[in-house]
Amino acid sequence: xxKLTAVQKAIALPLIGxxxxxxxxxAACFANQVDSAWTFRVAAFTVGFxxxxxxxxxxxxxxxxxxxxxxxxxxxxxxxEARGELGEHNAMARAAQRFTTLAVxxxxxxxxxxxxxxxxxxxxxxxxxxxxxxxxxxDVYLPILLATGLVVFVILRAFVFREGDHQDGEKDKRGLxxxxxxxxxxxxxxxxxxAFAIILGLIVYDVTKTNLQxxxxxLIQVIVVGGVVQGTRFAARAKQGVIRPPRERxxxxxxxxxxxxxxxxxxxxxxxxxxxxxGSDAVGKxxxxxxxxxxxxxxxxxxxxxxxxxVAWVINDLLPALVLLGLAVVGIYWTLVxxxxxxxx
Numbered sequence: 001x002x003k004l005t006a007v008q009k010a011i012a013l014p015l016i017g018x019x020x021x022x023x024x025x026x027a028a029c030f031a032n033q034v035d036s037a038w039t040f041r042v043a044a045f046t047v048g049f050x051x052x053x054x055x056x057x058x059x060x061x062x063x064x065x066x067x068x069x070x071x072x073x074x075x076x077x078x079x080x081e082a083r084g085e086l087g088e089h090n091a092m093a094r095a096a097q098r099f100t101t102l103a104v105x106x107x108x109x110x111x112x113x114x115x116x117x118x119x120x121x122x123x124x125x126x127x128x129x130x131x132x133x134x135x136x137x138x139d140v141y142l143p144i145l146l147a148t149g150l151v152v153f154v155i156l157r158a159f160v161f162r163e164g165d166h167q168d169g170e171k172d173k174r175g176l177x178x179x180x181x182x183x184x185x186x187x188x189x190x191x192x193x194x195a196f197a198i199i200l201g202l203i204v205y206d207v208t209k210t211n212l213q214x215x216x217x218x219l220i221q222v223i224v225v226g227g228v229v230q231g232t233r234f235a236a237r238a239k240q241g242v243i244r245p246p247r248e249r250x251x252x253x254x255x256x257x258x259x260x261x262x263x264x265x266x267x268x269x270x271x272x273x274x275x276x277x278x279g280s281d282a283v284g285k286x287x288x289x290x291x292x293x294x295x296x297x298x299x300x301x302x303x304x305x306x307x308x309x310x311v312a313w314v315i316n317d318l319l320p321a322l323v324l325l326g327l328a329v330v331g332i333y334w335t336l337v338x339x340x341x342x343x344x345x
């Protein structure tokens with residue numbers, strides 16, 4: 001029973017991380033609404049440098065992704081340890097490892113999207129386009145570097161240096177085998193090379209203040225391809241050094257378990273997307289844009305304003321999104337536990 005509790009904890013941790021991510025996502029949405037109001041001289045929840053400011057929403061989104069990533073990695077570690085103790089054929093432990101690994105992959109996707117989104121938003125048609133160098137560094141460069149570091153850390157922790165995978169071979173003074181080092185470089189090199197290329201492109205854009213020339217894009221692509229090629233070489237070397245024992249497979253049982261797992265994740269994914277979407281819409285309803293007559297004369301204030309948070313707004317707009325989030329979290333947990341619970345005769 002104690003070991004089964006560890007498996008349940010492994011399943012629950014990424015779901016706790018999802019709640020953490022939702023809370024900070026809503027906070028980031030609210031901060032972005034305030035950022036829009038800043039354009040009209042409303043200076044709240046921002047760090048100002050003259051007429052330019054650092055967008056707090058970027059860092060709140062990064063905290064949301066980091067929390068979800070951390071709980072997913074810890075959940076995966078617990079699931080792997082439990083599966084090693086309970087055995088390969090334990091359905092609950094197997095489902096927990098699959099679920100936590102999927103959560104890690106989703107967290108990595110969020111981190112990559114965040115970094116690429118900041119890169120694409122750093123050009124002239126974005127509110128991130130600041131002339132002040134300090135604002136530019138804090139608003140664009142630093143979030144990209146932090147997101148890249150987070151992605152590399154999660155990959156190495158979840159797939160290379162995770163506990164429970166014992167690598168044979170001579171280890172160096174840090175306790176790493178040649179296979180582990182090659183695998184780590186295979187994962188990390190393409191990501192680091194891409195991040196370096198992104199930063200290089202931003203530096204060229206900031207210095208020239210013009211669209212990137214063709215040869216700059218060529219150089220960026222050369223760096224990216226070089227990182228991918230070198231990463232592939234190290235990954236191939238690591239693959240040659242890993243010998244895994246054959247596992248017995250029961251096709252019908254594996255197919256049924258896989259179907260149940262997919263259905264559970266589809267349900268949780270759809271409801272989670274609805275929770276985040278409705279939460280974002282709820283925050284958006286607080287913002288009021290200026291209204292104009294037909295002749296262009298403004299009606300009332302010419303500033304973007306934010307309505308105060310009221311009980312009616314919480315109940316009618318925010319609470320439904322929170323209920324959907326709870327439904328997704330509870331539904332995923334109980335579905336995985338119920339479908340993979342060991343049935344005793």
